[in-house]
Amino acid sequence: xxxxxxxxTVFYLSQTLGWGDVVEAFSGGLxxxxxxxxxxxxxxxxWVPIGVWIGLRPAVAERVQPLAQFLAAFxxxxxxPFAVIAIVATGASPSIWLSPLxxxxxxxxxxxxxxxxxxxxxxxxxxxxxxxxxRSWTWWRSVILPGIFPYYVTGAxxxxxxxWNASIVAELxxxxxxxxxxxxxxxxxxxxxxxxxFPRVVxxxxxxxxxxxxxxxxxxRPLYVFAERRMRLD
Amino acid sequence: xxxxxxxKTLPLVEVHGVCQTYDKGSAGKLIVxxxxxxxxxxxEIVGLLGRSGSGKSTLLRSIAGLIRPSxxxxxxxxxxxxxxxDGIAMVFQSFALFPWLTLLQNVELGLEAKGVSPAxxxxxxxxxxDLIGLDGFENAYPKELSGGMRxxxxxxxxxVVHPKVLLMDEPFSALDVLTAETLRxxxxxxxxxxxxxxxxxxxxxHNIEEAVLMCDRxxxxxxxxGRVVAELRIDxxxxxxxxxxxxxALVEDIYARMTxxxxxxxxxxxxxxxxxxxxxxxxxxxxxxxxxxxxxxPPYVGHADLPPLAASLQLEIDDLFPIxxxxxxxxxxxxxxxxxxxxxxxxxxxxxxxxxxKQLFAQQLATYVPLAGHIRRVLDERTNHxxxxxxxxxxxxxxxxxxYAEQTVRAVISWARYAEYFAxxxxxxxxxxxxxx
Numbered sequence: 001x002x003x004x005x006x007x008x009t010v011f012y013l014s015q016t017l018g019w020g021d022v023v024e025a026f027s028g029g030l031x032x033x034x035x036x037x038x039x040x041x042x043x044x045x046x047w048v049p050i051g052v053w054i055g056l057r058p059a060v061a062e063r064v065q066p067l068a069q070f071l072a073a074f075x076x077x078x079x080x081p082f083a084v085i086a087i088v089a090t091g092a093s094p095s096i097w098l099s100p101l102x103x104x105x106x107x108x109x110x111x112x113x114x115x116x117x118x119x120x121x122x123x124x125x126x127x128x129x130x131x132x133x134x135r136s137w138t139w140w141r142s143v144i145l146p147g148i149f150p151y152y153v154t155g156a157x158x159x160x161x162x163x164w165n166a167s168i169v170a171e172l173x174x175x176x177x178x179x180x181x182x183x184x185x186x187x188x189x190x191x192x193x194x195x196x197x198f199p200r201v202v203x204x205x206x207x208x209x210x211x212x213x214x215x216x217x218x219x220x221r222p223l224y225v226f227a228e229r230r231m232r233l234d
Numbered sequence: 235x236x237x238x239x240x241x242k243t244l245p246l247v248e249v250h251g252v253c254q255t256y257d258k259g260s261a262g263k264l265i266v267x268x269x270x271x272x273x274x275x276x277x278e279i280v281g282l283l284g285r286s287g288s289g290k291s292t293l294l295r296s297i298a299g300l301i302r303p304s305x306x307x308x309x310x311x312x313x314x315x316x317x318x319x320d321g322i323a324m325v326f327q328s329f330a331l332f333p334w335l336t337l338l339q340n341v342e343l344g345l346e347a348k349g350v351s352p353a354x355x356x357x358x359x360x361x362x363x364d365l366i367g368l369d370g371f372e373n374a375y376p377k378e379l380s381g382g383m384r385x386x387x388x389x390x391x392x393x394v395v396h397p398k399v400l401l402m403d404e405p406f407s408a409l410d411v412l413t414a415e416t417l418r419x420x421x422x423x424x425x426x427x428x429x430x431x432x433x434x435x436x437x438x439x440h441n442i443e444e445a446v447l448m449c450d451r452x453x454x455x456x457x458x459x460g461r462v463v464a465e466l467r468i469d470x471x472x473x474x475x476x477x478x479x480x481x482x483a484l485v486e487d488i489y490a491r492m493t494x495x496x497x498x499x500x501x502x503x504x505x506x507x508x509x510x511x512x513x514x515x516x517x518x519x520x521x522x523x524x525x526x527x528x529x530x531x532p533p534y535v536g537h538a539d540l541p542p543l544a545a546s547l548q549l550e551i552d553d554l555f556p557i558x559x560x561x562x563x564x565x566x567x568x569x570x571x572x573x574x575x576x577x578x579x580x581x582x583x584x585x586x587x588x589x590x591x592k593q594l595f596a597q598q599l600a601t602y603v604p605l606a607g608h609i610r611r612v613l614d615e616r617t618n619h620x621x622x623x624x625x626x627x628x629x630x631x632x633x634x635x636x637x638y639a640e641q642t643v644r645a646v647i648s649w650a651r652y653a654e655y656f657a658x659x660x661x662x663x664x665x666x667x668x669x670x671x
Binding site: 122124125128130132133134135138142143146230231232 | 295298299300317318320322323324327328330331332333334335339343346348375391395
């Protein structure tokens with residue numbers, strides 16, 4: 001069935017599009033991939049320590065957790081025009097500065113999963129870490145990072161999937177007549193949609209699905225399996 | 235020479251007037267520890283013995299610097315404890331090993347924190363692993379090991395930092411009987427041969443025989459609030475024999491002290507809190523009727539000595555006491571001086587058939603468990619005879635922690651269900667009077 005669908009799609013596209021289109025979609029995909037990786041990494045560096053700090057303080061976590069979940073549900077694209085205005089005003093490069101919009105709405109998945117992980121960290125292990133006076137880097141490396149890892153993977157996986165989708169609205173952002181574009185698979189799909197160019201929409205979407213699936217297979221799944229095997233607390 | 239003798243007798247740990255209170259709601263404070271004092275001298279193994287809720291683990295954690303006591307002072311080698319002092323290490327009931335680290339990494343961790351060089355770290359960790367009998371397993375992960383071996387890792391991890399004082403929180407209670415005994419013996423051997431780099435052991439236990447087997451001194455705690463009610467020196471020579479009459483006499487003596495009536499009327503004092511705010515233990519009605527039957531049957535016929543009873547039922551005191559105390563609360567039995575005696579109600583219960591038992595149980599519940607009577611009254615008053623359990627939990631949380639409130643409501647639910655005193659529906663979290671028939 002699915003194989004037949006692939007054959008159908010390829011046949012349909014080959015009638016209207018050439019290899020040039022495929023190359024364009026794939027190079028856009030590579031660029032968007034690079035953005036996703038960099039942004040998830042940056043968001044992790046920021047939110048993991050903050051999430052750990054919050055999660056280990058139940059009183060704070062109780063207040064912040066609903067807020068993080070609200071932010072994850074908040075339609076981030078409502079804020080995009082502000083970014084457009086700021087980029088135009090400062091003359092910054094859209095290729096770089098439109099990118100953060102991709103994680104604007106999805107970074108919160110990392111935050112609230114890390115908070116959940118740190119809150120669930122077993123108290124006997126906390127006590128052991130304290131009795132043996134594990135501090136600073138030893139504590140991060142041997143105690144808390146492995147402890148929250150399964151939660152972090154869940155959050156980062158969700159965030160990265162969401163960021164791919166967000167790229168469609170983030171890489172082509174507009175406010176009034178101002179239109180900014182960052183070359184990538186997201187803007188490729190967005191432009192095709194705007195133009196009602198059905199074959200390119202199909203091609204772009206197919207390439208994005210392929211990238212997301214391969215990315216999950218190559219990175220997140222192995223991390224998941226590793227977390228399950230090694231980091232599980234039982 | 236003289237100097238050495240003097241330093242030897244200086245206490246390692248001193249605890250003065252320590253109180254630990256737990257603030258909860260308008261009803262004031264729950265007192266966990268009340269004016270507790272102790273000293274720990276070099277060369278001794280001291281046991282803290284008490285039932286659950288006697289604050290003995292809280293005290294151990296305060297000495298480890300994990301909890302700051304509400305009042306009083308704890309010193310280690312003359313310095314006030316704040317945070318775990320260098321020179322104290324701890325073994326946990328749950329082992330508390332990091333599952334993502336190998337055995338060797340777990341043991342090395344404490345040394346890494348002390349800033350010991352990697353080569354030295356490895357050398358010391360390997361020798362601790364060797365001492366504790368785990369060589370060959372260095373690269374295994376905790377989940378690959380049995381409980382007994384995990385606790386050996388816990389012990390190696392504590393010993394490798396060369397502490398002066400080793401704190402142990404019910405170290406053997408998560409292990410099966412055989413494994414626990416092997417580990418106790420091995421530990422005592424290492425101790426008596428002086429092969430461990432420690433000067434003193436302070437251990438929490440709820441197992442009377444374990445305390446008599448291992449300790450030079452035992453502090454007996456009362457519950458609610460936790461106080462030291464007795465201190466016993468145990469001078470029996472090591473290795474001790476559980477069957478030795480002197481050993482048995484000590485066990486018997488401790489049992490008696492732990493069930494001794496206080497001057498105040500003991501009944502409502504069994505569980506913390508009074509009236510509806512009494513914290514109730516979750517004891518199943520199967521266990522309650524089981525114990526009544528066991529005491530009613532020969533050879534006890536209504537009156538049993540607790541140690542042989544516990545032994546014949548293969549229960550430890552933490553298992554036996556809540557059951558016996560619940561029977562006491564329900565006036566099915568009396569506890570005193572290490573004995574349990576059935577009341578007339580208890581005897582009637584033992585002789586009755588199922589329906590009569592339920593009726594009797596409902597009567598005792600209504601009369602002696604204020605919370606049960608309270609819930610029933612609310613249900614009787616309401617026209618639809620329904621009430622959300624949430625309401626009662628909230629009411630209880632004014633007097634006790636959320637966990638205790640939950641546990642107490644659960645206990646009442648299971649007793650009331652058995653007695654068909656009122657019903658509870660988990661789905662809707664409602665109490666009601668409609669018993670499905």
